[in-house]
Amino acid sequence: MPNLYDIEVKNISKIYKKTTAVEDISLQVKKGEVFGFLGPNGAGKTTTIRIMTGLLPASSGCCKVLGEEISGIGSDFYRKIGIVFENNNLYMRLSGEKNLRFFASMYQLDNDIVYYLLEKFALLDAAKRPVKSYSKGMKQRLLICRALLHDPKLLILDEPTSGLDPMSVEIIHQAIEEFRNAGKTVFLSTHYMEEADSLCDRLAFINKGSLIAVERPVVLKERYGESYIEIKVLLDKGQESAEMFEEIINQDDILELDDNIMTIKLSLINNDVGLRLDKIRSKSKVLSIHSREATLHDVFMRLTTLS
Numbered sequence: 001m002p003n004l005y006d007i008e009v010k011n012i013s014k015i016y017k018k019t020t021a022v023e024d025i026s027l028q029v030k031k032g033e034v035f036g037f038l039g040p041n042g043a044g045k046t047t048t049i050r051i052m053t054g055l056l057p058a059s060s061g062c063c064k065v066l067g068e069e070i071s072g073i074g075s076d077f078y079r080k081i082g083i084v085f086e087n088n089n090l091y092m093r094l095s096g097e098k099n100l101r102f103f104a105s106m107y108q109l110d111n112d113i114v115y116y117l118l119e120k121f122a123l124l125d126a127a128k129r130p131v132k133s134y135s136k137g138m139k140q141r142l143l144i145c146r147a148l149l150h151d152p153k154l155l156i157l158d159e160p161t162s163g164l165d166p167m168s169v170e171i172i173h174q175a176i177e178e179f180r181n182a183g184k185t186v187f188l189s190t191h192y193m194e195e196a197d198s199l200c201d202r203l204a205f206i207n208k209g210s211l212i213a214v215e216r217p218v219v220l221k222e223r224y225g226e227s228y229i230e231i232k233v234l235l236d237k238g239q240e241s242a243e244m245f246e247e248i249i250n251q252d253d254i255l256e257l258d259d260n261i262m263t264i265k266l267s268l269i270n271n272d273v274g275l276r277l278d279k280i281r282s283k284s285k286v287l288s289i290h291s292r293e294a295t296l297h298d299v300f301m302r303l304t305t306l307s
Ligand SMILES: Nc1ncnc2c1ncn2[C@@H]1O[C@H](COP(=O)(O)OP(=O)(O)OP(=O)(O)O)[C@@H](O)[C@H]1O
Pocket: 016, 017, 019, 020, 021, 022, 039, 040, 041, 042, 043, 044, 045, 046, 047, 048
């Protein structure tokens, strides 16, 4: 039976002298999906990725990538995957073009792919300039070009858009989508919730070295996020707000008073919201009504404070 997964991590832990960086993590990444790996600073994302790519031995547990046991990989393994880490290890004095040509020659590739990628990542005009003159976004785009040179089956990106300009972010996002559309797999570690929400088919949240949830973004938002209707009403001077809304508000809702403007957040957990909204309208002067969808940020806050 063909293997459904490009990455299979089983019970990996990494313990340094005083720190448990990663504790008993298991996850599976399906072929052809963009899998997001989210967690706060120091959660264990980079450690997990370094173990998964054979750059750091685990203290315990095992891991298979593209069907190969990581403990037994040879140099051939790195021809099948593309990796981009946060720290940039480009040759600063060489031009962008020479950096890519050097790696292309290592893989015995001709130079057409170099120019194709430079153009695709909007680096052709700067191709002959030394990399030390590149902006952070340009360096990051060049790193991704380098990771794609040998046409890998799996792309592993550690915070690829962290602190970048919007144009670089857009180009990198498009490249990730194209890679997925070609049926290939992306493992994406990120801090950015919107990025994870828009790009990832499934997400894993990690906190303090442990995995706390693995699901599709929509399921996580339904399960842990908060959707509500926000209503702003104008109160007359001296009007007693708590009394006024006593019958309408329940424990899942929020009331906030700022001067004589009351903000009411009606939780969508309850299904009588329409009825209660009508009651609010009949009792007070409504200034605005907005619905607020649950976001991955809510999920992240909830999961990281719970664990
Ligand atoms: N070589 C090391 N020796 C000791 N502790 C380490 C070492 N490398 C990482 N750690 C610790 O392990 C934990 C996880 O670190 P890791 O870099 O994997 O987190 P991260 O989620 O990638 O964070 P960030 O988003 O800040 O890069 C942290 O507490 C870190 O200080």
